[in-house]
Amino acid sequence: GAVVSQHPSRVICKSGTSVKIECRSLDFQATTMFWYRQFPKQSLMLMATSNEGSKATYEQGVEKDKFLINHASLTLSTLTVTSAHPEDSSFYICSATRDSYNEQFFGPGTRLTVL
Amino acid sequence: AQTVTQSQPEMSVQEAETVTLSCTYDTSESDYYLFWYKQPPSRQMILVIRQEAYKQQNATENRFSVNFQKAAKSFSLKISDSQLGDAAMYFCAYRSTGSGGSNYKLTFGKGTLLTVNP
Numbered sequence: 001g002a003v004v005s006q007h008p009s010r011v012i013c014k015s016g017t018s019v020k021i022e023c024r025s026l027d028f029q030a031t032t033m034f035w036y037r038q039f040p041k042q043s044l045m046l047m048a049t050s051n052e053g054s055k056a057t058y059e060q061g062v063e064k065d066k067f068l069i070n071h072a073s074l075t076l077s078t079l080t081v082t083s084a085h086p087e088d089s090s091f092y093i094c095s096a097t098r099d100s101y102n103e104q105f106f107g108p109g110t111r112l113t114v115l
Numbered sequence: 116a117q118t119v120t121q122s123q124p125e126m127s128v129q130e131a132e133t134v135t136l137s138c139t140y141d142t143s144e145s146d147y148y149l150f151w152y153k154q155p156p157s158r159q160m161i162l163v164i165r166q167e168a169y170k171q172q173n174a175t176e177n178r179f180s181v182n183f184q185k186a187a188k189s190f191s192l193k194i195s196d197s198q199l200g201d202a203a204m205y206f207c208a209y210r211s212t213g214s215g216g217s218n219y220k221l222t223f224g225k226g227t228l229l230t231v232n233p
Binding site: 001032034038041042043044046049051057091093095097099102103104106108109 | 148150157158159160162165167204206210212214215216217219220221223224225226228
């Protein structure tokens with residue numbers, strides 16, 4: 001299957017700072033990428049859908065000014081958590097797909113801890 | 116909007132035995148995809164099996180098979196000859212067949228935590 005990477009795998013930051021998480025499709029061009037948030041022992045919650053070259057579509061209840069998503073190329077999407085607070089601490093997962101695929105390929109996730 | 120329900124928060128099985136995980140869904144669409152994903156302690160999401168709704172034949176991948184009942188909107192996963200490495204959270208997911216952007220969204224169930232006892 002196709003490979004998706006995320007960087008960093010873990011990040012610890014201070015409250016009030018911003019953190020950027022990268023999601024890369026390593027061996028295919030991803031027309032669409034997704035960002036999920038997962039709390040312990042819970043399911044994945046879709047935050048936003050990102051299409052290359054256009055603005056992300058955010059799910060209801062997700063603050064677009066807090067979670068900035070940029071899909072600048074067919075292999076890279078970034079999620080920036082701005083002015084992070086302890087309640088933003090979570091596991092963030094990205095996935096990627098393209099028109100000819102009928103499945104999403106998931107990155108390994110990023111654990112964010114805000115102190 | 117589509118919904119996916121997994122009614123078993125936790126299941127356990129003895130090594131080498133068979134276990135079935137349940138999933139039901141609600142949709143008004145006639146064609147769609149259904150998936151089972153596995154999330155081990157590493158938290159990497161791994162595709163276990165995929166079913167296309169227009170195909171009547173149940174999908175099979177080695178020890179994993181599904182029982183797809185379209186009329187009942189049921190999509191259960193059977194794991195045969197369970198192994199210790201099968202221990203994980205299992206998520207059932209639904210996807211529309213439309214193309215482009217948000218049509219590729221997955222709707223996940225809440226998950227079933229599977230424990231495999233030696």
